[in-house]
Amino acid sequence: MKLNKNLIKIYESDASRLKGNAKEVVHPRNVAEVRGAVANSARVVVRGAGTGLAGGAVPQNGMDVVLDMSKMDGIHGFDKERNTVEVEAGVILDELQGYLARFGLEFPVNPSSHAVATIGGMIATDAVGSRAIKYGKTSNWVKWVEIVDGYGEVHKKGITELSDYSGMEGITGVIVRACLKLAPRKDRSATLVKVESLEDVVSVVRELKRNSAVSMIEFFDKGISKELELGEGYHLIVEYESPRDDPAGPDGAGALTGKEYEDLIKLRDRVYPFVAGEGYTRIEDPKIMIDRFVKLMTWLEARKIPVFGHVGVGILHPCFNHDQEKLVPEMMALVKRLGGQVSGEHGIGVLKKGFVEINDQKILRNVKKRTDPLNKFNVGKVV
Ligand SMILES: Cc1cc2nc3c(=O)[nH]c(=O)nc-3n(C[C@H](O)[C@H](O)[C@H](O)COP(=O)(O)OP(=O)(O)OC[C@H]3O[C@@H](n4cnc5c(N)ncnc54)[C@H](O)[C@@H]3O)c2cc1C
Numbered sequence: 115m116k117l118n119k120n121l122i123k124i125y126e127s128d129a130s131r132l133k134g135n136a137k138e139v140v141h142p143r144n145v146a147e148v149r150g151a152v153a154n155s156a157r158v159v160v161r162g163a164g165t166g167l168a169g170g171a172v173p174q175n176g177m178d179v180v181l182d183m184s185k186m187d188g189i190h191g192f193d194k195e196r197n198t199v200e201v202e203a204g205v206i207l208d209e210l211q212g213y214l215a216r217f218g219l220e221f222p223v224n225p226s227s228h229a230v231a232t233i234g235g236m237i238a239t240d241a242v243g244s245r246a247i248k249y250g251k252t253s254n255w256v257k258w259v260e261i262v263d264g265y266g267e268v269h270k271k272g273i274t275e276l277s278d279y280s281g282m283e284g285i286t287g288v289i290v291r292a293c294l295k296l297a298p299r300k301d302r303s304a305t306l307v308k309v310e311s312l313e314d315v316v317s318v319v320r321e322l323k324r325n326s327a328v329s330m331i332e333f334f335d336k337g338i339s340k341e342l343e344l345g346e347g348y349h350l351i352v353e354y355e356s357p358r359d360d361p362a363g364p365d366g367a368g369a370l371t372g373k374e375y376e377d378l379i380k381l382r383d384r385v386y387p388f389v390a391g392e393g394y395t396r397i398e399d400p401k402i403m404i405d406r407f408v409k410l411m412t413w414l415e416a417r418k419i420p421v422f423g424h425v426g427v428g429i430l431h432p433c434f435n436h437d438q439e440k441l442v443p444e445m446m447a448l449v450k451r452l453g454g455q456v457s458g459e460h461g462i463g464v465l466k467k468g469f470v471e472i473n474d475q476k477i478l479r480n481v482k483k484r485t486d487p488l489n490k491f492n493v494g495k496v497v
Contacts, residue, residue: 125161125173125180129227131395132169132464135176143185145260145268145290152288153266155179158490160284162204162235165227167397168463170239170283174494181288183234189213197296198257203234203289210294219296222249225459226383234289240281242459244382245353247426248329249297253280260291264488278485283461285478285492286485300355302329303369304378307350312408315348319404319425322352329355331426332382335415338422341388342381350425351382385422394420394433396465398442400449401429401458413448417441429458443469462496470497 125139136159142148152158159178161171173180183204191200197219201210207221207228214220225231225243235241236252237259249255258272259279264287271279278286309315315333322328330353334342339349354369370378389397402410407425414421414432419441423430434442446456446469456462456469470478478497482489 125164125182128161128164128166128169128171130167130169130172130463130465132172134169134172134174134178136173136180137176137178139180139182141182141185145262148181148186148262148288148290149266149268151179151181152262152264152490156490157493158288159492160234160238160288162232162238163206163227163230165231166235166239166283166463167399167460168283168457168465170461170463170492170495171235172464178493183232183288183290186290191293192217198293199296200291200293201233202291203232203237205233207231207233207236214296215299218299220299221255221294222297223252223255224249226386228383233292233294237280237289237292238282238284239459239461242424242427242429244330244332244424246424246429247323247331248355251281253277255295255297256280257293257295259289259293261287261289263287264486264490278481281461282478282481282485283463283492283496285482285496287491300329301371302353302355302375303371304330304351304353304375305369306344306378307352308345309348309350312348312411315350315425316404316407318350319407322350323426325354327354327356328426329353331424333421333423333425333430334385335411335421337418337420338385338389341392342385351378353379389420389422389433393435395436396434396439396442397460398432398434398445399423399429399458399460400432400445400454400456401427402449402452402454403428406452406454409452410445410448410454413445419445424458427458428454464495467496 122136125136126134140151157178159173160181164171186202186204188202223243224245225241241252260270332351334349420433421430475497
């Protein structure tokens with residue numbers, strides 16, 4: 115099906131708000147249609163839900179065919195014995211969670227975009243999210259992926275080859291199906307903790323990380339805390355969990371449960387749309403060690419750059435408005451000097467290409483050449 119020019123426009127941007135031009139948009143319904151579309155196209159950009167914040171799904175120069183995976187949303191092969199499920203790449207995370215809830219299971223990686231992000235997009239970006247302190251990244255929960263290469267051939271890639279596709283942001287092939295590992299659903303509770311100083315944030319986070327029941331530590335700076343009506347000072351949302359069959363219940367004594375817990379967690383999910391609505395159009399994701407947190411935060415606060423993030427794993431989200439965007443290279447240089455990574459979860463895409471270290475560029479180019487010799491996928495992105 116060919117789309118008219120107005121409909122194509124929807125596919126010419128993603129959550130990064132970068133703009134591009136598509137040659138065409140196709141909506142494959144099965145693997146055979148993906149194979150056909152790839153074999154017949156010179157350049158392909160794969161798109162899940164378009165929630166990426168680095169421009170990875172934005173087509174370039176009117177030359178890319180956009181492969182919209184949203185129609186490939188089948189959930190098959192649920193295996194109760196092994197706690198695994200097989201899904202097509204366009205399955206939305208929340209829809210998968212709804213399916214798994216009746217079996218008392220869940221996919222435990224939880225990006226804030228869970229209501230719309232696809233499993234294919236999460237694998238391609240190796241999405242992290244708020245419970246990374248306990249569950250790590252998407253790739254930790256993938257058993258195998260099925261991919262379509264530039265010739266239109268299908269291959270199954272297990273754990274040893276997963277890194278050629280997971281976290282490669284669609285530059286190496288199309289992920290069409292995946293087998294995911296699952297975890298038992300937990301009873302969860304949460305507290306809102308007020309912290310007076312940046313130094314205190316560091317000591318509170320260090321202490322919380324010793325408690326194995328803690329599954330989330332989310333940080334809000336003073337400005338964001340105020341705007342969200344949390345009060346004066348810095349704030350942390352701390353989530354605790356225990357298995358559903360644990361008679362002792364969640365380990366957060368006095369923590370909020372039930373609806374009050376859900377409202378607090380929803381507040382966390384509202385931060386991205388809130389800052390975007392306030393004109394902060396570029397949301398970055400540097401990752402640093404907790405003992406460098408104060409240095410980076412001091413630099414950001416001096417420039418009035420609002421910050422929230424998954425502080426439990428060192429991923430911060432500084433939010434830049436249009437005038438502040440020129441400060442991004444300076445922040446990236448500081449992050450590198452502090453021994454951190456320029457991207458903790460959103461990926462490189464188009465926006466962060468200039469900040470990838472030379473050695474990493476070499477590795478990425480080698481993987482790209484080996485997996486995509488026709489240079490078809492996401493040309494010009496990442497490296
Ligand atoms: C409000 C908001 C909150 C967010 N919170 C988080 C968070 O907590 N943690 C986090 O990690 N990220 C977060 N993100 C970023 C984003 O949601 C994730 O990167 C997500 O995994 C992208 O999924 P998607 O389906 O939207 O992929 P898209 O944006 O469509 O694509 C992302 C990249 O993956 C590639 N891709 C997509 N599908 C495939 C496929 N089937 N095969 C090969 N390549 C593919 C694309 O080409 C592109 O390079 C957030 C974004 C927003 C807007």
